[in-house]
Amino acid sequence: MTLPIVQIRNVHKTFHMGSVKVEALRGVSFEISAGEYISIMGPSGCGKSTLLNLLGCLDRPTVGHYLLGGQDVSGMDDDSLSAIRGSRLGFIFQSYNLIQQLTVLENIEIPLYYQDRPEAECRELASKLAARVGLSHRLGHKPFELSGGQQQRVAIARALVNDPLVILADEPTGNLDSASGVEILEIFDELNAQGKTLILVTHDAAVGKRARRTLRLRDGEIEHDVRH
Amino acid sequence: MSVTNRHIHGIRLPGGLSVARLRRAVRLGIRSLWLHRLRSLLTVLGIVFGVCSVISMLAIGEGASYEAQEQIKSLGSQNIILRSVKPPDSEKVSNQGRQSYVLQYGITYADVGRIRATIPGVTVILPARNIRDYVWNITRRVDCEMIGTVPWYPAMRNHRVVSGRFFTQDEMERQASVCVLGAEMVPRLFPIKSPLGRHVRVAGDYYQVIGVMEARGGAGETEGGAEQKDKSAACRMFIPLETVKLRYGEVLMRRRSGSFEAERVQLHELTVKVASLDEVINVAGAIRAVMERNHKNKDYQIDVPLEMLRRAERTKDIFNIVLGSIAAISLLVGGIGIMNIMLASVTERTREIGIRRALGARRRDIVVQFLVETVLLSGIGGIMGVLLGITIPLIVSHVAGMKTIITLWSPLLAFSISALVGVIFGIYPAVRAANMDPVEALRNE
Numbered sequence: 001m002t003l004p005i006v007q008i009r010n011v012h013k014t015f016h017m018g019s020v021k022v023e024a025l026r027g028v029s030f031e032i033s034a035g036e037y038i039s040i041m042g043p044s045g046c047g048k049s050t051l052l053n054l055l056g057c058l059d060r061p062t063v064g065h066y067l068l069g070g071q072d073v074s075g076m077d078d079d080s081l082s083a084i085r086g087s088r089l090g091f092i093f094q095s096y097n098l099i100q101q102l103t104v105l106e107n108i109e110i111p112l113y114y115q116d117r118p119e120a121e122c123r124e125l126a127s128k129l130a131a132r133v134g135l136s137h138r139l140g141h142k143p144f145e146l147s148g149g150q151q152q153r154v155a156i157a158r159a160l161v162n163d164p165l166v167i168l169a170d171e172p173t174g175n176l177d178s179a180s181g182v183e184i185l186e187i188f189d190e191l192n193a194q195g196k197t198l199i200l201v202t203h204d205a206a207v208g209k210r211a212r213r214t215l216r217l218r219d220g221e222i223e224h225d226v227r228h
Numbered sequence: 229m230s231v232t233n234r235h236i237h238g239i240r241l242p243g244g245l246s247v248a249r250l251r252r253a254v255r256l257g258i259r260s261l262w263l264h265r266l267r268s269l270l271t272v273l274g275i276v277f278g279v280c281s282v283i284s285m286l287a288i289g290e291g292a293s294y295e296a297q298e299q300i301k302s303l304g305s306q307n308i309i310l311r312s313v314k315p316p317d318s319e320k321v322s323n324q325g326r327q328s329y330v331l332q333y334g335i336t337y338a339d340v341g342r343i344r345a346t347i348p349g350v351t352v353i354l355p356a357r358n359i360r361d362y363v364w365n366i367t368r369r370v371d372c373e374m375i376g377t378v379p380w381y382p383a384m385r386n387h388r389v390v391s392g393r394f395f396t397q398d399e400m401e402r403q404a405s406v407c408v409l410g411a412e413m414v415p416r417l418f419p420i421k422s423p424l425g426r427h428v429r430v431a432g433d434y435y436q437v438i439g440v441m442e443a444r445g446g447a448g449e450t451e452g453g454a455e456q457k458d459k460s461a462a463c464r465m466f467i468p469l470e471t472v473k474l475r476y477g478e479v480l481m482r483r484r485s486g487s488f489e490a491e492r493v494q495l496h497e498l499t500v501k502v503a504s505l506d507e508v509i510n511v512a513g514a515i516r517a518v519m520e521r522n523h524k525n526k527d528y529q530i531d532v533p534l535e536m537l538r539r540a541e542r543t544k545d546i547f548n549i550v551l552g553s554i555a556a557i558s559l560l561v562g563g564i565g566i567m568n569i570m571l572a573s574v575t576e577r578t579r580e581i582g583i584r585r586a587l588g589a590r591r592r593d594i595v596v597q598f599l600v601e602t603v604l605l606s607g608i609g610g611i612m613g614v615l616l617g618i619t620i621p622l623i624v625s626h627v628a629g630m631k632t633i634i635t636l637w638s639p640l641l642a643f644s645i646s647a648l649v650g651v652i653f654g655i656y657p658a659v660r661a662a663n664m665d666p667v668e669a670l671r672n673e
């Protein structure tokens with residue numbers, strides 16, 4: 001039995017919209033072990049995004065604990081959370097979220113940039129990862145010169161560059177045509193086969209099925225948690 | 229945090245910022261500004277003009293006040309100059325129609341005696357009588373002020389003889405008919421040949437030219453002096469005092485526009501040299517007291533170059549303060565312009581901020597990124613302003629012939645203030661960028 005690298009313990013998240021209190025998450029608990037490929041699914045408004053933000057250390061739970069790699073991050077200050085994001089997490093977004101004025105190579109380097117790695121090392125790592133997603137011929141290009149699928153591959157390379165504990169993907173195929181989408185999902189399969197832990201948030205059942213485990217949320221609670 | 233410190237390279241600056249990271253931030257800032265070249269240029273114009281106007285105005289002001297101060301210094305800062313002035317109320321007396329009336333006023337030989345006898349610390353006293361008349365060289369004529377004075381005049385007034393020599397004590401005692409011309413007169417009386425050894429005629433008397441004085445800059449030698457306003461008096465000729473006494477006596481007749489006027493003036497000008505510079509103000513006070521006691525109607529004027537110098541310096545200080553405030557305002561306006569654009573830029577780049585935050589940027593990394601951009605903007609603006617501000621005075625002095633002086637501190641000060649403006653006006657947009665919620669920022673389209 002491998003040690004769980006993500007432990008969510010009775011997490012609540014409440015938002016205050018003016019005087020209205022919205023409970024986005026009400027007591028969610030689960031664990032993810034190293035090397036798992038898990039999809040989080042559910043209809044809109046079920047708390048998927050909130051959960052993803054918490055998992056991505058972009059937000060803190062109102063109640064409950066979140067242990068990432070055995071370290072409780074639920075009470076950490078902003079700087080420490082930034083450091084955790086930069087060193088232990090990889091993000092893949094629906095709309096790629098590449099910085100338009102930077103080249104492919106520079107976009108891939110960003111997480112390393114905030115960890116003060118020497119430039120030569122960054123360059124080397126970034127070009128290695130660009131090659132891994134099949135973009136070594138596009139290093140000097142700007143994101144707008146690439147297709148959607150290529151942009152998402154740049155985002156994947158960026159998510160991998162800091163060798164994260166967990167890769168978080170938010171609707172990674174949402175903006176892509178089906179062919180490119182399949183391409184991306186194949187890369188995910190490959191990554192998982194190499195032992196990467198992947199958390200995929202989606203409402204596309206076809207995409208969700210590729211994961212080995214599905215967590216279905218409804219109204220801020222876990223409806224079911226199945227492995228397949 | 230152990231995680232952040234996993235890779236430490238190079239020197240760390242306060243606030244957990246490494247030199248390498250700062251260098252990258254600067255490079256990133258330059259790129260981002262270069263991406264919006266026109267916008268950056270327009271943003272920076274406020275600072276450019278602010279810095280440029282400060283430097284050029286200071287340079288022009290400094291040049292002007294330097295010239296004024298040089299003029300005052302040429303009078304000799306150890307000197308006190310007394311001049312005879314026609315008292316204003318005596319005009320009425322002479323108009324009452326008493327025909328034999330001779331207007332008597334001014335500094336007398338008795339005053340010289342009194343000053344010499346009662347005031348200690350007075351070394352040399354230089355009396356002078358000024359007489360206006362035409363000076364002729366055959367058919368050439370110059371309206372001139374003849375100054376009857378003593379041989380030590382050049383030494384005391386810092387007024388050098390450029391060719392020939394000044395008259396001697398012996399010549400004065402002999403009441404010799406010799407003269408020394410002011411440089412201004414030479415081209416008008418002797419346009420071709422050297423005047424030395426030749427003669428000039430004043431009324432019925434001939435004087436041999438024995439020397440030429442150096443040219444005096446500007447219109448006259450004193451600020452606010454009575455003679456200075458009379459531009460035609462720029463021409464001066466120096467003759468021994470005793471000769472003047474012999475030739476003119478003490479009553480001067482003048483015919484002016486039909487009226488007839490007689491004046492009795494013993495001395496027109498008296499220069500007192502004080503032994504030490506510290507004593508000048510005190511001695512001036514003592515002379516004022518002596519003169520006041522003996523001249524009931526104000527028929528004299530006392531100029532103290534040192535006081536004028538101090539006054540000029542004070543004026544310059546005030547001028548600098550005024551300039552400084554103008555500079556401060558223009559830099560403030562420039563700073564507001566920069567802040568405005570940076571706020572717009574922060575809003576425009578919300579998404580980028582969200583991405584960077586998600587990928588590990590701390591708040592202070594975002595602050596540094598935006599602050600570096602603002603400081604670069606204002607710094608580049610400052611440099612452009614300095615270059616322009618140095619060029620403009622050069623052009624002005626070349627084209628308008630005005631003297632300009634660029635002091636070292638003015639570009640330095642203007643530049644550092646502009647950089648400071650960048651920091652001050654950059655902080656708010658940068659902090660606003662850093663305080664964005666990363667989740668919100670990422671959601672921004």
